[in-house]
Amino acid sequence: MRPIEPPSTPLPSESASAATTRFSFIVYGDTRSGAQPDVPGDGKILNPEHTRVVERMLATIKERVNTPFPIRFVLQSGDAVLRGQNAEMWNISFSPVIERLTRDANIPYFFSVGNHDVTTMPAGEPGRALGLHNTLTAMSRLIPAEGSARRLGGYLTYAFGYGNTFVVAFDSNIASDSIQLAWVADQLEHLDRARYHNVVAFFHHPVFSAGPHGGASADPVPGTGQKVMDRPEPPTVAIRTLYMPLFRKHHVRMLIAGHDHLFDHWVERYIDQGTGYRMDALISGGGGAPIHTYVGEPDLRSYIAANAQERVTVEHLMKPGATAAQNPHHFVVIQVDGDNLSVEVIGTGPAAYTPYNGTSKIALNDQRSMSQGSAAGTVGN
Numbered sequence: 408m409r410p411i412e413p414p415s416t417p418l419p420s421e422s423a424s425a426a427t428t429r430f431s432f433i434v435y436g437d438t439r440s441g442a443q444p445d446v447p448g449d450g451k452i453l454n455p456e457h458t459r460v461v462e463r464m465l466a467t468i469k470e471r472v473n474t475p476f477p478i479r480f481v482l483q484s485g486d487a488v489l490r491g492q493n494a495e496m497w498n499i500s501f502s503p504v505i506e507r508l509t510r511d512a513n514i515p516y517f518f519s520v521g522n523h524d525v526t527t528m529p530a531g532e533p534g535r536a537l538g539l540h541n542t543l544t545a546m547s548r549l550i551p552a553e554g555s556a557r558r559l560g561g562y563l564t565y566a567f568g569y570g571n572t573f574v575v576a577f578d579s580n581i582a583s584d585s586i587q588l589a590w591v592a593d594q595l596e597h598l599d600r601a602r603y604h605n606v607v608a609f610f611h612h613p614v615f616s617a618g619p620h621g622g623a624s625a626d627p628v629p630g631t632g633q634k635v636m637d638r639p640e641p642p643t644v645a646i647r648t649l650y651m652p653l654f655r656k657h658h659v660r661m662l663i664a665g666h667d668h669l670f671d672h673w674v675e676r677y678i679d680q681g682t683g684y685r686m687d688a689l690i691s692g693g694g695g696a697p698i699h700t701y702v703g704e705p706d707l708r709s710y711i712a713a714n715a716q717e718r719v720t721v722e723h724l725m726k727p728g729a730t731a732a733q734n735p736h737h738f739v740v741i742q743v744d745g746d747n748l749s750v751e752v753i754g755t756g757p758a759a760y761t762p763y764n765g766t767s768k769i770a771l772n773d774q775r776s777m778s779q780g781s782a783a784g785t786v787g788n
Contacts, residue, residue: 408494408541411502411509411516413548418480418515418569425602427570428745431476433464434609435738436484436665437692438501439523449489449496453504456736457695459755461504464738467753468512476742479569481514482576484665485521485611486696487545491538497545509549518546519576520563521611521665527580527642535580539563550576559590566594572743573603579610579664582645591650595657604746608654609663612642613690614675615705617726618667623703637706647710651675655717658684661741661748665692668699669734670752670762672725677717687724687771689750693737700734701727725762725769735760747771 418424438457440448448454468478488496508514525538542563551558551565558565564587566575577591578584595606617623622639639647654662655677671690676683692699707721728734735754742749751768754760763769 408544409498409502410548411545412506414509414513414515416513418567421568424568424570429475429743430570431471431478431740431742433467433478433481433738433740434484434663434689435460435481435691435694436611436663437486437521437668437696438483438504438694439486439489439696440500441697442489449500450493452500454500454695456755457501457504460694460736460738461507463753463755465507465512467740468514476744478514478740481508481516482574482607482609482663483516483518483694484609484663484691485519485579486523486665486692487518487521487542489523491524491526491541492534494541497541502545516549517567517574517576517609518542518549518563519609519611520578520580522580525578525580530581530584557594559587562587562590564590568603570743571603571745572605572607573598574607574609577608577610579612579642579646582610582612582642582649588649588653592653595653595659598657600658605661605743605748606657606659607661607663607741608650608659610646611664612640612646612666613664613671614643614646614651614662614688615673615707615721615723616643616664616667616671616690617701617704617723618669618671618690618692618699619702620666621702621705623705634703634706639705652714654686655679655684655714655719659686662686662688664688664690665694666690667727668692668696669701669727670725670737670739671727672723672750672762674722674724675719676722677714677719679717685772687748687750689739691737691739691752693735693754695736698731698734698736699727700731701729 440454487501524542526535528535564577622637624635673688675686735756737754740751749770
């Protein structure tokens with residue numbers, strides 16, 4: 408097992424980038440191969456779909472290097488390889504692709520661990536321990552070092568700041584872990600919000616999803632015609648229960664996840680001390696894993712009711728497609744222009760990927776644009 412080679416020019420220190428307010432960064436996730444027995448995959452070859460995604464990234468980075476919004480780093484939301492306990496899968500199929508970004512394009516790369524990397528078992532379980540060891544080894548030269556103020560020791564849980572944006576990564580496979588939760592809370596509690604206007608959290612399991620991991624079902628209960636009861640996964644339940652109140656308290660601007668192999672976009676709106684805020688939740692799981700499609704709308708009525716005091720509403724801004732062709736492999740460019748963010752989805756196919764009603768790019772309204780009394784939205788049910 409070997410570490411991924413870092414860029415020759417690391418991301419500038421937080422103090423060195425303090426005046427930066429205009430730049431872009433890339434987000435994506437789920438770069439593993441499939442599990443088909445007769446198809447060569449991780450540990451045998453480079454994932455061809457992940458390679459195509461990275462090649463398109465490299466072209467995009469080059470195109471924008473001299474623009475007002477150059478791409479400064481990449482965030483990957485997990486599931487690097489099919490089985491993280493297998494070192495050959497990392498060394499043969501993943502690391503060489505990532506080094507085209509870090510070594511060849513000189514772009515910093517940050518990773519948040521997925522279930523295929525470490526399993527969803529608790530700390531101390533042998534399979535998780537080996538997967539975590541391999542993941543930490545692979546990422547050891549890319550993320551903040553052990554012992555630094557921006558790293559939780561022994562975890563793939565860390566944070567960094569660039570310009571006016573602060574990014575925090577945590578392990579959603581153990582979202583109920585109290586040590587990790589306390590560390591993330593402490594980072595947000597002591598954050599200089601006069602500088603860091605935009606706070607981004609990235610992790611593997613989505614808060615809301617219309618894909619196969621979202622808990623919803625398109626199938627009715629036999630003989631009733633009514634929808635099968637939702638079964639959200641335990642990490643999603645823990646994130647909704649433990650992390651979302653924390654994110655609202657600290658006005659986190661954007662959540663980035665994967666797990667479902669598609670693009671999905673949700674907006675949560677809420678009221679805090681008379682002011683309305685907006686938190687965008689993106690799923691970008693199109694990094695090369697087998698494509699997923701739309702399953703159904705999750706039933707969020709109990710979630711809305713539990714957070715009625717903050718007048719939480721949830722809007723499904725962009726729904727995934729019903730076919731694989733409508734959900735191509737892709738990555739997302741987040742453009743930061745002061746307090747204004749925009750999202751651009753870039754696919755790997757010959758035609759432009761246009762998820763937002765005929766366009767690939769959408770501007771996100773300022774998080775304080777909603778006044779008290781106007782908290783409107785839609786709830787999937």
